Amino acid sequence: MKEHQSLWRESVKLPSFSTLSKDEVTEVCIVGGGITGMTAAYLLGRQGHQVILLEADTLMSGTTGYTTAKITAQHGLIYDELIENMGLEKAKLYYEANKNAMEFIKLLAEQLDIDCGLEKHDAVLYAVADEYAEKVKKEHVAYQKIGIDCELVTSIPLPIPIKAALIMKDQYQFHPLQFFKKLIEKMENVQIFENTTATDVEENQSEKVAVITRDGFKVHADKVISASHFPFYDANGFYFARMYPERSYIVAVEETNDYPGGMYYSADTPTRSLRPVTHNGKNLILISGDSHKTGQDEDTARHYEALKEFGKNALKTDKVLYEWSAQDLITLDKVPYVGCIKKGHDSVFVATGYRKWGMTNGAAAALLLADLVLNKQNPYEELYTPSRFYSDPSLRKFISINLDVAKHLIGGKLKSADQEKELSLDEASILRVNGKKVGCYKDKEGTVHMVDTTCTHLGCEVAWNNGEKTWDCPCHGSRFSFDGDVLEGPADEPLKKYQ
Numbered sequence: 001m002k003e004h005q006s007l008w009r010e011s012v013k014l015p016s017f018s019t020l021s022k023d024e025v026t027e028v029c030i031v032g033g034g035i036t037g038m039t040a041a042y043l044l045g046r047q048g049h050q051v052i053l054l055e056a057d058t059l060m061s062g063t064t065g066y067t068t069a070k071i072t073a074q075h076g077l078i079y080d081e082l083i084e085n086m087g088l089e090k091a092k093l094y095y096e097a098n099k100n101a102m103e104f105i106k107l108l109a110e111q112l113d114i115d116c117g118l119e120k121h122d123a124v125l126y127a128v129a130d131e132y133a134e135k136v137k138k139e140h141v142a143y144q145k146i147g148i149d150c151e152l153v154t155s156i157p158l159p160i161p162i163k164a165a166l167i168m169k170d171q172y173q174f175h176p177l178q179f180f181k182k183l184i185e186k187m188e189n190v191q192i193f194e195n196t197t198a199t200d201v202e203e204n205q206s207e208k209v210a211v212i213t214r215d216g217f218k219v220h221a222d223k224v225i226s227a228s229h230f231p232f233y234d235a236n237g238f239y240f241a242r243m244y245p246e247r248s249y250i251v252a253v254e255e256t257n258d259y260p261g262g263m264y265y266s267a268d269t270p271t272r273s274l275r276p277v278t279h280n281g282k283n284l285i286l287i288s289g290d291s292h293k294t295g296q297d298e299d300t301a302r303h304y305e306a307l308k309e310f311g312k313n314a315l316k317t318d319k320v321l322y323e324w325s326a327q328d329l330i331t332l333d334k335v336p337y338v339g340c341i342k343k344g345h346d347s348v349f350v351a352t353g354y355r356k357w358g359m360t361n362g363a364a365a366a367l368l369l370a371d372l373v374l375n376k377q378n379p380y381e382e383l384y385t386p387s388r389f390y391s392d393p394s395l396r397k398f399i400s401i402n403l404d405v406a407k408h409l410i411g412g413k414l415k416s417a418d419q420e421k422e423l424s425l426d427e428a429s430i431l432r433v434n435g436k437k438v439g440c441y442k443d444k445e446g447t448v449h450m451v452d453t454t455c456t457h458l459g460c461e462v463a464w465n466n467g468e469k470t471w472d473c474p475c476h477g478s479r480f481s482f483d484g485d486v487l488e489g490p491a492d493e494p495l496k497k498y499q
Helices: 007-011 035-046 079-086 088-111 130-146 176-185 301-315 358-373 391-414
Strands: 028-031 051-054 119-127 150-153 164-173 190-193 198-202 209-213 218-221 223-226 243-254 263-266 272-279 282-293 320-331 337-340 348-352 427-433 436-442 448-452 463-465 470-472 479-481 486-488
Touching (some): 007 176, 007 320, 028 035, 028 209, 028 218, 035 190, 035 358, 051 218, 079 088, 079 130, 088 130, 088 164, 088 358, 119 130, 130 150, 130 164, 164 272, 209 223, 223 358, 243 301, 272 301, 282 301, 348 358, 427 463
Parallel strands (some): 028 051, 028 223, 051 190, 119 263, 223 348
Antiparallel strands (some): 119 164, 150 164, 209 218, 243 282, 263 272, 272 282, 337 348, 427 436, 436 448, 463 470, 470 479, 479 486
16 A cells, blocks of 8 residues: 555656745746646646746655645535525625536646546545435525536435435546646646745835745746745734634555446545546546644544445445545635735735635636736636625634634643653654653654744644654644755744754
8 A cells, every 4th residue: 555645646747846945036936836826837838928837845755745636616515605694696606616617627637638637527525324314405595506518316326324415427536746737748838946935025016036046046027926835924904813724634445346437425524425436447536625724633544434334334335555645725614715915915816715626716717817828808707706704704714713823832832741751663743852741743754853843934833644654734724854954834934953
């Protein structure tokens, strides 16, 4: 079994690119080599704009490389809530934006003749419990108001006893890295730099904007797009206070019974998501779900076990070939933030908060951002604008998120650490060493890695993630390797290391 490696990344070798080693000048600088950054770079480059794309790690090493890769406008229970909180017209726009993004990916794959396993499937939202069946039925009413092609049923072709299911017709799935490998080959006017971490932006109304890297180099550009998952630059937009991070888990199991086709997603909690995939000549099923707030679970490995148990019980399969996890951000009203990073900052754009539906939300964001850079009208600009605020539910969610942050900030400082002790192999603990809290991990070879447990973003205390062998921040979702290197923002500085 391949632990913590997605089958997408294991099966495709993308081209590699050098690290930025000097100052550069361009028209558009894009930060982030996932679906939004890569798609926006392709679109703008094809329009004749000079583009530089910076990726802190390697291309597709973030959420896009660890997705379930469903291309669908069915995003769980969302449309009834959008109608209630934003109104019917905004809910229609959200559906249209994601449906258009889905059709864009399909059309591009056809035009460029990309062999990426693009398949048409119905997307099915199902409920096992009566409570969630009622929510699915309300979602069906919302679909009808919006005009979504759908069907409400009481059974599905899987051995799962359900009370209700809502089918959204003619959706898609694909292999994301096969798609983007071909897209890279077809790019024009785009320079890509990997292992180049952007840390800040200098804005000057009379000159170009400058993106500053950790190594001290600058990329001067007319426009900047932050597509780095969590915005690497905040512009006092307080994005860390207007989103919260969740981790989800995925296992790829070998199919034992004939899979009936279709992409499935449970309305119940904890969620269960299913989709088929053919890999190395074998028919596999991706089972995902069991999400939780980042850094707020003491035993993350148990989530993999829960998904494997579901596979045994519901699908009669226990042969696990891959397991991995992913992180995504959820906004106050569940709609992504896409547009000017803040009012008055018309040269810097942002895209974030895809709520685990990044294939269509990410493509929709790229299409919108390309139009904004080109000064074109886009019907979805107001829907996605980061400056929006709906008093209900945004105010309640804002208070809830930040009370939770305060609880973990204070609780982490008050939590005592164990005295020095002998760690077993592959064990971690927060110990008190010379009067300081130190995160200690003894690897499988017996080497002990010691780091300061204070997150370099806003000072919360990190927690050990035993599933991924990382230090995770429970406040804003920053993640660090066992020896302190930054894996996910908003932190951009590593944890202090001790000998």
